[in-house]
Amino acid sequence: MKTINFGTTDQKVPAVVLGCMRINSAADPVAAIETAYDHGINFFDHADIYGQGECETIFAEALKKTSIKREDIFLQTKGGIVPGKMFDFSKEHLTEAIDGSLKRLGVDYVDAFLLHRPDTLFDPAEVAEVFNQMHQAGKVKYFGVSNQNPGQIELLKKYVKQPLVVNQLQFGIMHTGMIDHGIHVNMTDPRSVDHDGGILEYSRLHEMTIQAWSPYQYGFFEGVFIGNEKFPELNQTLTELAEKYHTTPTGLASAWILTHPAKMQVIA
Numbered sequence: 001m002k003t004i005n006f007g008t009t010d011q012k013v014p015a016v017v018l019g020c021m022r023i024n025s026a027a028d029p030v031a032a033i034e035t036a037y038d039h040g041i042n043f044f045d046h047a048d049i050y051g052q053g054e055c056e057t058i059f060a061e062a063l064k065k066t067s068i069k070r071e072d073i074f075l076q077t078k079g080g081i082v083p084g085k086m087f088d089f090s091k092e093h094l095t096e097a098i099d100g101s102l103k104r105l106g107v108d109y110v111d112a113f114l115l116h117r118p119d120t121l122f123d124p125a126e127v128a129e130v131f132n133q134m135h136q137a138g139k140v141k142y143f144g145v146s147n148q149n150p151g152q153i154e155l156l157k158k159y160v161k162q163p164l165v166v167n168q169l170q171f172g173i174m175h176t177g178m179i180d181h182g183i184h185v186n187m188t189d190p191r192s193v194d195h196d197g198g199i200l201e202y203s204r205l206h207e208m209t210i211q212a213w214s215p216y217q218y219g220f221f222e223g224v225f226i227g228n229e230k231f232p233e234l235n236q237t238l239t240e241l242a243e244k245y246h247t248t249p250t251g252l253a254s255a256w257i258l259t260h261p262a263k264m265q266v267i268a
């Protein structure tokens, strides 16, 4: 497994992460964890809202049935999304979210905690307070964000002491916004519009690891594009290249992300 440094830290992490958002529909969660681990994927991505907490619980129960030790894996979770209310980065909610994830995962600490999606009404000083408490208590090692633009990250950085080492963003063959506008500079077509404030360049400048979520989906969870008859030309190319490089179309779609010199992680 190819490894990269986790943001600006010396922590080595695998280029491929197992996303656990759908582990509650896995036929055999133990096999999913063991197969990933045997292939060098010792990094697992969670969020408190995945299956309303069920995914973290299922993962913890499955992990106990393996011989894999807690210290040999990297556990990441996210918080800040509240079903029905949308987003909440208040001190009370984030504290509850992290403690809840630790309880469900059955661990004393998570390796990384990410703010899941921006909360318009957030107070960065409150977030900083929670991060300090969680870090000092040894409950969270590294911090990061998800779905945030450079302005939002800079605002947080004014208050948060710990480095923000990661940003989880949707990126892949069917989500090319981060690179489109760069290729269309000085043009007036829709792709020339930068929707995300130059987040790719910002992440590279600040050595924040980009984690590409839902890499095989098109639209917002509309479905998988691989083998999908809606995209015949793309699938023909994926199949041809997969044969040429002795891999699968899924492998190729992952390599498309990992080949970018920004040193990203794919969350499959």
Ligand SMILES: NC(=O)c1ccc[n+]([C@@H]2O[C@H](COP(=O)([O-])OP(=O)(O)OC[C@H]3O[C@@H](n4cnc5c(N)ncnc54)[C@H](OP(=O)(O)O)[C@@H]3O)[C@@H](O)[C@H]2O)c1
Pocket: 018, 019, 020, 021, 022, 045, 046, 116, 146, 147, 168, 169, 212, 213, 214, 215, 216, 217, 224, 226, 250, 267, 268
């Ligand atoms: N930060 C965020 O806002 C955010 C949002 C969404 C997701 N995420 C993270 O990203 C992870 C991955 O997201 P995702 O599950 O939507 O994305 P995905 O990896 O793009 O899609 C996986 C789904 O596609 C199916 N699939 C069908 N054909 C496939 C193929 N050829 N190759 C791979 N998968 C195929 C899988 O089915 P089988 O299970 O049957 O293989 C599975 O249901 C999540 O688990 C979560 O950790 C983060």
